[in-house]
Amino acid sequence: AVLTLALGIGANTAIFSVVNAALLRRLPYDATRLVAVESFNPQKDKRAYGAPPADFWDWQEQSRTFEQLTMLSGGGIGLKESERIEVIPGARVTVNFFATFGVQPMFGRAFGNEEGYVNSPRVVILSHRFWQQRYGGDPQIVGRTLKTTDGERTVIGVMPPDFKYPSHAQVWTPIARDSGEMKSRAHRYFQAVGRIRQGETIESAQAEMKAIAARLATSYPKDNQGRTIQLTDWRESLSGDSRKALSPTRDWRPEHC
Numbered sequence: 001a002v003l004t005l006a007l008g009i010g011a012n013t014a015i016f017s018v019v020n021a022a023l024l025r026r027l028p029y030d031a032t033r034l035v036a037v038e039s040f041n042p043q044k045d046k047r048a049y050g051a052p053p054a055d056f057w058d059w060q061e062q063s064r065t066f067e068q069l070t071m072l073s074g075g076g077i078g079l080k081e082s083e084r085i086e087v088i089p090g091a092r093v094t095v096n097f098f099a100t101f102g103v104q105p106m107f108g109r110a111f112g113n114e115e116g117y118v119n120s121p122r123v124v125i126l127s128h129r130f131w132q133q134r135y136g137g138d139p140q141i142v143g144r145t146l147k148t149t150d151g152e153r154t155v156i157g158v159m160p161p162d163f164k165y166p167s168h169a170q171v172w173t174p175i176a177r178d179s180g181e182m183k184s185r186a187h188r189y190f191q192a193v194g195r196i197r198q199g200e201t202i203e204s205a206q207a208e209m210k211a212i213a214a215r216l217a218t219s220y221p222k223d224n225q226g227r228t229i230q231l232t233d234w235r236e237s238l239s240g241d242s243r244k245a246l247s248p249t250r251d252w253r254p255e256h257c
Contacts, residue, residue, distance in 0.1 A: 159172075
């Protein structure tokens with residue numbers, strides 16, 4: 001009886017942990033108007049995923065229903081503070097990344113528009129955890145120069161302890177929008193996130209993005225023919241199918257996230 005009870009308690013605890021992570025936990029930013037923005041071809045792809053970088057810049061320029069639209073991908077730095085190179089996991093992001101999520105560094109500042117180009121000053125923003133563990137919470141960290149495998153980078157900010165997106169990121173660096181990589185419409189290893197304007201809905205944003213996708217398919221048929229764009233509520237995109245499986249009712253949504 002004791003063993004059965006223990007197993008039951010353990011199972012319920014595990015289930016609650018998943019529910020809490022996927023449904024109940026409050027995010028450290030307002031996610032009510034955030035959506036994942038993904039490109040796909042319904043005739044070829046089983047699901048929507050990713051954002052071609054060249055398409056992203058067109059989305060950003062042509063969209064009127066988004067207050068902010070950002071793009072990110074994996075990408076850390078190779079730190080050279082000793083004889084060996086230490087790889088620090090991170091993310092490459094457009095300069096408006098933190099503005100899209102509505103968060104600001106705890107110390108220092110976010111990226112400026114002038115830092116999103118190939119020949120811009122090389123800068124980096126640290127996670128709170130990395131700042132604490134690597135630099136002992138040094139209050140003078142902002143302005144410090146880090147030696148990396150791609151040159152020196154200046155620390156311009158430290159994020160609050162509860163901001164952990166992507167979850168693996170210990171550093172964030174800006175994407176250079178004028179690099180050759182940004183001209184690709186074929187590759188979709190970037191992720192796009194948008195914040196819908198007040199007064200707009202996900203339906204109106206979806207309709208606009210489908211119209212933009214249709215224009216791009218006409219302008220760039222080699223890579224974009226047949227492609228469309230799908231928007232997904234950000235909270236849904238974080239938990240995927242687990243949210244649907246764990247929801248008490250089909251239409252249940254957390255009131256605040």
